[in-house]
Amino acid sequence: MNPKIALFGAGGKMGVRLSRNLIGSPYTVAHVEPGAAGRQRLHDELGISAQPADTALAGAQVVVLAVPDTLIGRLAAEIAPQLQPGTLVITLDAAAPFAGHLPARPDLSYFVTHPCHPTIFSPEVHTPGAPDYFGGGTAPQSIVNALMQGPEAHYALGEAIARTLYQPILRSYRVTVDQMALLEPGLSETVCATLLDTMREAMDEVVARGVPADCARDFLLGHMTILAAVIFKQIPGQFSDACNKAIVNGKPRLLRDDWRQVFDREEIAESIRRIT
Known part of the structure; x- marks a missing residue:
């Protein structure tokens, strides 16, 4: 029944x-x-x-x-x-x-x-x-x-x-409920949404520096597709040496060394406290 x-x-x-x-x-x-x-x-x-x-x-x-x-x-x-x-x-x-x-x-x-x-x-x-x-x-x-x-x-x-x-x-x-909390808000919002919002701000910045808005949007979204396909192994492939060097040099400029602590239980609990 x-x-x-x-x-x-x-x-x-x-x-x-x-x-x-x-x-x-x-x-x-x-x-x-x-x-x-x-x-x-x-x-x-x-x-x-x-x-x-x-x-x-x-x-x-x-x-x-x-x-x-x-x-x-x-x-x-x-x-x-x-x-x-x-x-x-x-x-x-x-x-x-x-x-x-x-x-x-x-x-x-x-x-x-x-x-x-x-x-x-x-x-x-x-x-x-x-x-x-x-x-x-x-x-x-x-x-x-x-x-x-x-x-x-x-x-x-x-x-x-x-x-x-x-x-x-x-x-x-x-x-488990704890694992689901790692996925959201941890992975999906604290990390993914934050980095995507930063990417949008970066797009706005290059527009402010003179790149046409439609050009910047097409360029960013197009690269998001192919870069994601390679990073998440949707397709076989590898980045160029130049791209790999840009990642190595870019991470310390954009991310704190201790960024993975956002997944610590006390950090997740505080994020959820703010949400609820």
Whole structure:
């Protein structure tokens, strides 16, 4: 028997994506959206009517919290008294669980799942007329999952639901909550987003020094593609001696020697504290 899912935040940007992918699934879904704009969006885009939280939670075996990290702790505390023992609570990010914002209920199961998003080398990302940079549409993506607490059977259930939420799926990985925190915010935001933002600032700088803006953008994005393909071994190849020398000389100018400490647990914990 497939469980009933209570989806909180169903009318938000992420919630609508999940609601769309749950249409036609074997699960019974009750959608909860407190905001008027979100309820209207849910109705206009998907023809779905939101329900009061009490109604949605009645008989729900699974609760999905598709709300911002800053709200998860408060929302989870509010609904916890209505959750029956054995309920599977799913969050879409490791931040709040890592920070200890979920209720201390050993009789509940906590499952965390997060999308990897389609890789830059996925051809479906660039489908003409319908590009899918985020995932959950036409481009396959991998997902990462963690069972924070609960019986092993709830990992299988959580992963099955996650595959529906984020379809189409390329691969599914099982990690711990701590490992997921290394991936985000550590790898994806603290490192990747920061360096990409720096690259954008570097592009703006060469434009300020006289290079035409379109030229600088095409030059940078084109080099990002081929350099990434070589660095991440998407294709066989190697850099020129000049490029390798530029990397050796550039790293100490751009990066601190101790930059890897951003992955230390106390650093991750402080980053998550700021996020949540």
